[in-house]
Amino acid sequence: MTISSIVSSLCAITPDRLVTNNELANIVDTSDAWIKERTGIEQRYFCSDLETSSTLATRAAKLAIEKANIDANDIDLIVCATSTPDRTFPATATLIQEALGIPVCIAFDIQAVCSGFVYGFGVVDAMIKAGQAKNALLIGVDSFSRIMDWADRTTCVLFGDGAGAAVIRASDEQNKGILANILRADGRYNSILNVSSGASLGSKVGKLHMEGQAVFRHAVTNISEAIVLCCEKAGVNINEIDWFVPHQANKRILDGVAKKLKIPEEKVIITVDIHGNTSAASVALAFDHAQKEGKIKKGDLVLFEAMGGGLTWGATLVRL
Numbered sequence: 149m150t151i152s153s154i155v156s157s158l159c160a161i162t163p164d165r166l167v168t169n170n171e172l173a174n175i176v177d178t179s180d181a182w183i184k185e186r187t188g189i190e191q192r193y194f195c196s197d198l199e200t201s202s203t204l205a206t207r208a209a210k211l212a213i214e215k216a217n218i219d220a221n222d223i224d225l226i227v228c229a230t231s232t233p234d235r236t237f238p239a240t241a242t243l244i245q246e247a248l249g250i251p252v253c254i255a256f257d258i259q260a261v262c263s264g265f266v267y268g269f270g271v272v273d274a275m276i277k278a279g280q281a282k283n284a285l286l287i288g289v290d291s292f293s294r295i296m297d298w299a300d301r302t303t304c305v306l307f308g309d310g311a312g313a314a315v316i317r318a319s320d321e322q323n324k325g326i327l328a329n330i331l332r333a334d335g336r337y338n339s340i341l342n343v344s345s346g347a348s349l350g351s352k353v354g355k356l357h358m359e360g361q362a363v364f365r366h367a368v369t370n371i372s373e374a375i376v377l378c379c380e381k382a383g384v385n386i387n388e389i390d391w392f393v394p395h396q397a398n399k400r401i402l403d404g405v406a407k408k409l410k411i412p413e414e415k416v417i418i419t420v421d422i423h424g425n426t427s428a429a430s431v432a433l434a435f436d437h438a439q440k441e442g443k444i445k446k447g448d449l450v451l452f453e454a455m456g457g458g459l460t461w462g463a464t465l466v467r468l
């Protein structure tokens with residue numbers, strides 16, 4: 149009997165093209181000093197002309213499948229969280245399916261912007277526990293370099309591209325895997341973080357728009373609440389958590405949440421300096437980095453959290 153969804157592997161990649169703050173200062177009126185001071189970002193990676201969300205995602209997925217030591221043929225569910233799909237349809241999940249040669253399975257995209265990976269944990273966990281899948285591939289990918297407004301210095305310095313993928317399997321082990329998941333959205337705030345157009349509004353892709361201060365005001369409160377609720381749901385004391393893997397939007401938000409919840413800073417994984425905000429890939433990239441540094445290990449209790457356009461937000465607690 150399936151009683152848990154075990155995260156067998158979680159890997160992430162960025163495109164190769166590294167872009168420094170100084171490079172962006174050649175495009176808009178900004179400076180390395182402002183970006184570092186107000187956000188903590190030092191660099192980010194952008195797709196080349198040949199790369200797309202599906203090609204990035206396929207690279208991350210191959211790593212996750214290899215690390216989980218399973219055959220791609222065994223995957224029976226692909227959930228891809230993205231706000232920058234290759235095409236309006238079909239789902240990017242099906243493009244990844246084809247690229248990986250995965251036979252007929254369930255494959256679809258979800259759209260929760262920067263909260264996409266955390267929403268994906270919830271969707272995959274529910275489907276596994278409902279008996280719909282045994283070996284799921286969860287992907288978070290975004291290529292925001294394609295939707296940036298290059299005339300808007302308040303947003304174009306913040307984002308980067310990347311992809312993350314997790315293999316999540318059904319198991320009968322107790323107290324392991326995804327222990328709790330809290331998901332929230334409040335559509336009243338859709339106008340403070342959005343893309344200006346889309347298929348049904350006029351067929352243009354549109355450009356990213358954000359009222360940064362307004363989003364910032366919601367971030368610390370919403371994220372902190374989600375963390376507390378997630379711990380309550382799992383019956384876990386916040387002090388027991390080994391690692392906090394937050395969405396990497398702004399170092400000041402991460403510090404604010406840590407201060408509010410009295411989380412020791414050494415438990416918070418911070419990679420916003422090297423990746424910028426990679427939206428749905430963000431928590432996967434942070435996890436992958438910490439894993440490679442030898443910080444996060446099997447058996448650890450890990451809390452993922454995020455907030456993004458919608459507004460959407462949430463938290464997931466995982467025993468690795």
Ligand code: UT7
Binds near residue numbers: 179183425455
């Ligand atoms: O991933 C989804 C969730 N996203 C977030 O959580 C992002 C939340 N928001 C933020 O992280 C911050 O609000 C920003 C990083 C976007 C902006 O930081 P801020 O401290 O809120 O700056 P601000 O918007 O209050 O702007 C302060 C000043 C303004 O100039 P004046 O009016 O004081 O003269 C801006 O015009 O900084 C100016 N400014 C810049 N200056 C140099 C804004 N962007 C830049 C820039 N370079 N890139």
